[in-house]
Amino acid sequence: MNTYTLMISCLIVSGAVVMLCSIRQFKSNIQLLKAFYICKKKKLSWMISLHLTMMGFFFCGYIAFLYFFLNKVDLGLELITGLIFFFGAIFVFMSNIIHRGMLLTIQESYDHSVSIGVALEEERKKLLTTNHQLLQTEDVTILVLAYQAELRDGETGGHINRSSEYVSLIARQLITDSCYAAYLSEEYIRDLVKSAPLHDIGKVGVPDLILQKKGPFTPQEFEIMKQHCRHGADIICKAREKLTFRSFLELAAQLTLCHHEKWDGSGYPSGLAGEAIPLSARIMALADVYDALRTERCYKEAFSHEKACRIILEERGRHFDPEIVDAFFAVEKEFEQISIEQADTSQAA
Ligand SMILES: [Fe+2]
Known part of the structure; x- marks a missing residue:
């Protein structure tokens, strides 16, 4: 084999290797497009x-040409070369068409994705609203x-708002220290702040004669009054039974039932003591x-803030959880501010 033949052989073999690599790369691109579901068009x-x-023909022609060239078989070199160039030209032409088709498919998929994204964003905003x-x-x-129950008790609704804010202040202090x-x-x-307004909702089950009595209760009247905790918990439990998911009503029922329990066990309705009383109810108390x-x-009359602090x-350790009393004293200035700013009418100086 002379140098000329060797050089031609090397060029043809190199061409065949590049062709094989192209076929492999092309197949890999197609698989990638299919994996992203963007190559579905018939x-x-x-x-x-x-x-x-076409690539197969081109490759076979290439190998045949190499075989004939090395074995010096004369089958019409011009014809074989012409065929190879013909299939090569078709191969390149079709590559362009296919690549254009692929790019258009990607463009359509992208536009579709963008429109879906915009629609989803609008839907998300609607859901948030x-x-x-x-x-x-x-x-x-x-x-x-809650206001309905308070109104029967002669309250204006201020108690509901203030006690919710007090509950929030204590809970946030407890979380800190x-x-x-x-x-x-x-x-x-x-959930605690949401539940707080409901703590006396059971008063709707207490007769007006007792609820609106000006003087002190008789023992019998007090026993009826005590029932407002159970009435409230029953009302909330009825609502909770209608739900198929866990809601704040679980905590609201505990808080409502136990907000008159005392740390030393002398409260009502169950005489629970210490940590047997739910934390929510201890804060509410x-x-x-x-x-x-x-x-x-x-x-x-309305007591001063200082007097209220002394009583608390x-x-x-008697009525209240010592830890909660400590939390109260850490934020007692905020308590005073709320009691003044949200006083019902010329009260709480
Ligand atoms: Fe109460």
């Missing part, structure tokens, strides 16, 4: 099959229900009592 699939066939409106409706419904920090979470506080102390009632301190 026309494009047909073109790809034809393209592969609806969710916000539902939450607002839920809050208003809770306040209206107390042994309950690990137990409390933002979700728990949210202090918030409820502070507001009662700071508000004018038919049987007493005396009840540390």
Whole structure:
């Protein structure tokens, strides 16, 4: 084999290797397009099959040409070269068509994805708005229900708002510095604040004669009054049974049932003591009592903030959980501010 023949052979073999690599790369691209579901068009699939066939012809022609050249078989070198160039030209032409088809398919898929993205974003905004409106409706419904019970008691609704804020203040302080920090979470506080207005909802089950009595209760009347905790829990449990998911009503039922329990076990309705009383009810108890102390009632005037603080301190470890009393004293200035800013009418100086 002379140098000329060797050089031609090397060129033909190199061409065949490049062709093989091209076929392999082409197949890999097609698989990638199929994996992304952007190569589904029938026309494009047909073109790809034809393209592969053309590549096969071109490759076979190439190998045949190499064989004939090396063995010096004269079958019409011009004819073979012409055929190879013919199939090569078709191969290149079809490559362009197929690549254009692929790019158009990708463009369509991209446009489709963008339009889906825009539609999803609009849907997400609508859902967020609806969710916000539902939450607002839920809050208003809770306040209206709670206000209904308060109205019968001669209250103006201020007690509901203030006690919710007091509950929030204590819970946030407990999360900052107390042994309950690990137990409390933002979700728990949210449910707690939402539940607070419902703590006296059971008063709707107490007769007006007792609820609106100006003087002290007789023992029998007090027993009936005590029932407002169970009435409230029953009302909330009835609502909870209608739901198919866990809601704040679980916590609301606990808080409503136990907000008159005392740390030393002398409270009602069950005489629970210490940590047997749900934490939510222990927090509510202090918030409820502070507001009662700071508000004018038919049987007493509104106490000053200092007097309310003294009474709460005396009840540390008796009526109230010591840890919650400590949390109260860490934020007592905020309590005073709320009691003044949100006083019902010329009360709580
Ligand atoms: Fe109560």
